[in-house]
Amino acid sequence: xxxxxxxxxxxxxxxxxxxxxxxxxxxxxxxxxxxxxxxxxxxxxxxxxxxxxxxxxxxxxxxxxxxxxxxxxxxxxxxxxxxxxxxxxxxxxxxxxxxxxxxxxxxxxxxxxxxxxxxxxxxxxxxxxxxxxxxxxxxxxxxxxxxxxxxxxxxxxxxxxxxxxxxxxxxxxxxxxxxxxxxxxxxxxxxxxxxxxxxxxxxxxxxxxxxxxxxxxxxxxxxxxxxxxxxxxxxxxxxxxxxxxxxxxxxxxxxxxxxxxxxxxxxxxxxxxxxxxxxxxxxxxxxxxxxxxxxxxxxxxxxxxxxxxxxxxxxxxxxxxxxxxxxxxxxxxxxxxxxxxxxxxxxxxxxxxxxxxxxxxxxxxxxxxxxxxxxxxxxxxxxxxxxxxxxxxxxxxxxxxxxxxxxxxxxxxxxxxxxxxxxxxxxxxxxxxxxxxxxxxxxxxxxxxxxxxxxxxxxxxxxxxxxxxxxxxxxxxxxxxxxxxxxxxxxxxxxxxxxxxxxxxxxxxxxxxxxxxxx
Amino acid sequence: xxxxxxxxxxxxxxxxxxxxxxxxxxxxxxxxxxxxxxxxxxxxxxxxxxxxxxxxxxxxxxxxxxxxxxxxxxxxxxxxxxxxxxxxxxxxxxxxxxxxxxxxxxxxxxxxxxxxxxxxxxxxxx
Numbered sequence: 001x002x003x004x005x006x007x008x009x010x011x012x013x014x015x016x017x018x019x020x021x022x023x024x025x026x027x028x029x030x031x032x033x034x035x036x037x038x039x040x041x042x043x044x045x046x047x048x049x050x051x052x053x054x055x056x057x058x059x060x061x062x063x064x065x066x067x068x069x070x071x072x073x074x075x076x077x078x079x080x081x082x083x084x085x086x087x088x089x090x091x092x093x094x095x096x097x098x099x100x101x102x103x104x105x106x107x108x109x110x111x112x113x114x115x116x117x118x119x120x121x122x123x124x125x126x127x128x129x130x131x132x133x134x135x136x137x138x139x140x141x142x143x144x145x146x147x148x149x150x151x152x153x154x155x156x157x158x159x160x161x162x163x164x165x166x167x168x169x170x171x172x173x174x175x176x177x178x179x180x181x182x183x184x185x186x187x188x189x190x191x192x193x194x195x196x197x198x199x200x201x202x203x204x205x206x207x208x209x210x211x212x213x214x215x216x217x218x219x220x221x222x223x224x225x226x227x228x229x230x231x232x233x234x235x236x237x238x239x240x241x242x243x244x245x246x247x248x249x250x251x252x253x254x255x256x257x258x259x260x261x262x263x264x265x266x267x268x269x270x271x272x273x274x275x276x277x278x279x280x281x282x283x284x285x286x287x288x289x290x291x292x293x294x295x296x297x298x299x300x301x302x303x304x305x306x307x308x309x310x311x312x313x314x315x316x317x318x319x320x321x322x323x324x325x326x327x328x329x330x331x332x333x334x335x336x337x338x339x340x341x342x343x344x345x346x347x348x349x350x351x352x353x354x355x356x357x358x359x360x361x362x363x364x365x366x367x368x369x370x371x372x373x374x375x376x377x378x379x380x381x382x383x384x385x386x387x388x389x390x391x392x393x394x395x396x397x398x399x400x401x402x403x404x405x406x407x408x409x410x411x412x413x414x415x416x417x418x419x420x421x422x423x424x425x426x427x428x429x430x431x432x433x434x435x436x437x438x439x440x441x442x443x444x445x446x447x448x449x450x451x452x453x454x455x456x457x458x459x460x461x462x463x464x465x466x467x468x469x470x471x472x473x474x475x476x477x478x479x480x481x482x483x484x485x486x487x488x489x490x491x492x493x494x495x496x497x498x499x500x501x502x503x504x505x506x507x508x509x510x511x512x513x514x515x516x517x518x519x
Numbered sequence: 520x521x522x523x524x525x526x527x528x529x530x531x532x533x534x535x536x537x538x539x540x541x542x543x544x545x546x547x548x549x550x551x552x553x554x555x556x557x558x559x560x561x562x563x564x565x566x567x568x569x570x571x572x573x574x575x576x577x578x579x580x581x582x583x584x585x586x587x588x589x590x591x592x593x594x595x596x597x598x599x600x601x602x603x604x605x606x607x608x609x610x611x612x613x614x615x616x617x618x619x620x621x622x623x624x625x626x627x628x629x630x631x632x633x634x635x636x637x638x639x640x641x642x643x644x645x
Contacts, residue, residue, distance in 0.1 A: 275564075276560055276563045276564060361564040364564070418619070419614055419617065422610075422613075422619065422626065422628060423611070423614040425560070428560075428564065428625060428627065429625070429626045430624045430625045430626070431621065431624040432624065433624060435624075436621060436624050
């Protein structure tokens with residue numbers, strides 16, 4: 001059922017078994033997992049079913065450090081959340097992403113990739129993906145001509161992505177799930193229900209209720225046995241930090257970890273690969289029929305030997321890429337709709353200009369877009385602003401900070417592939433200028449990221465190591481949980497959504513188990 | 520053959536033999552086919568102007584190799600085995616063994632970068 005919280009009488013009390021805050025991929029995947037169970041699910045969404053400028057205002061914030069997109073327009077505050085402008089790229093993390101890596105500070109996860117495996121497969125359902133297959137040989141049975149470059153398989157492999165059928169360009173989660181959520185008897189969706197306070201018990205080890213508010217200025221209370229923050233890594237941290245009446249530093253923040261270790265994926269044009277001869281293949285391009293994509297990835301043994309981060313290189317025709325404005329320049333409008341228009345306009349302009357470069361060797365040239373994790377960095381963080389939103393909650397500030405390891409890894413990934421294509425005799429590679437000087441650790445202003453917000457409520461075995469425990473429960477608060485990529489210890493190379501939905505489903509199982517035990 | 524023609528032909532032969540010999544004995548430059556200074560694989564993606572420009576940058580970066588003698592010695596060490604195939608074999612070995620240089624952002628084998636530099640020097644002489 002659906003309730004517009006603007007129409008509730010003042011001081012209403014909403015009660016249920018579990019309260020999920022946020023209707024993005026994490027929150028909705030969890031909510032759907034509770035459909036047709038005996039439990040009442042309170043599902044809270046700040047916005048409504050349509051874009052609302054005033055609600056979106058609450059996502060505003062300022063940035064320092066490495067240049068970033070306007071915080072207001074990197075996310076969407078409406079039913080379906082940021083899936084509304086999600087590209088839909090899904091691929092699981094690699095084993096090495098969860099392993100101890102001495103050369104990557106603060107990188108050790110308290111769980112293994114294997115523990116997440118069954119949830120990855122389950123996550124395919126809400127994300128409307130194809131079969132849980134991410135190996136090239138499988139996809140080669142589905143289509144002819146998926147010929148990989150003849151590169152040394154001990155060094156390079158082809159990492160596979162699937163494209164979700166609930167991506168932003170298909171409308172996101174909203175058209176796919178609105179009706180089923182609204183019609184579910186045990187799901188109580190409240191739109192225009194913005195959480196403005198989280199109240200704990202006296203000893204601050206259990207949450208008692210949330211205070212919600214909207215433009216009517218009426219306040220309401222939400223009570224449940226379990227509360228799940230699923231509003232994205234920046235908002236989750238903001239809410240915990242802003243809940244500082246009972247816990248001076250904010251909830252779950254006794255060890256000053258909430259908001260720290262903010263991570264993004266670097267998505268940067270890094271090099272051009274000029275094929276010496278044409279190489280006929282249907283790989284390395286978006287396969288719309290199979291909803292499939294691949295990138296060149298570095299074997300984990302090589303990452304260990306080189307002491308670099310995990311990253312992959314996707315290919316775009318150089319004639320197009322040279323004419324493309326960096327996304328960070330096109331996406332600078334605070335209004336996400338205008339930024340989206342600018343983004344697509346730039347895309348179309350680049351395509352038109354590329355048509356003038358349809359002859360000669362450039363037709364065999366491809367630009368690498370390197371997609372890479374950033375090293376976990378405590379100085380890369382979300383804090384509270386002195387400015388407040390219309391409902392009185394401090395806005396978020398972001399200091400996005402990169403490290404020399406990030407730069408070195410970006411450079412080495414491209415150099416390694418340059419060596420391999422040279423060995424194979426198929427191409428030569430030209431590094432982009434900003435990667436040439438080995439002593440330069442800086443990143444240019446045109447450095448793109450993927451709008452992938454991760455790591456602000458990182459997972460750790462103890463409260464000194466993380467904000468949440470291995471089950472995504474906030475340390476020390478027995479009924480407060482975090483769903484989403486904020487729990488990541490490292491960012492992995494691929495896009496975060498598949499993994500965050502897998503974690504949300506794992507958390508869902510955990511809460512169900514606890515509900516059963518308590519009943 | 521008329522005597523005059525024979526003398527001319529013989530003289531040309533002597534010059535042809537003696538120039539490489541002079542080059543070798545006086546300047547230490549091994550005899551090589553000038554065409555071999557054009558890197559065949561790179562010419563699939565670059566025009567001559569680009570090859571010359573990369574060659575000039577290589578010469579600037581590796582000043583110790585900025586002479587025809589040094590470059591020709593490095594590229595044509597075996598006078599009996601000079602061919603494009605041999606140079607491609609050397610290029611392949613460079614990539615296999617990590618002997619690469621970065622010139623103007625291009626990640627190149629040492630051999631093909633030297634070819635560019637040699638071509639650049641020849642072009643300057645001409």
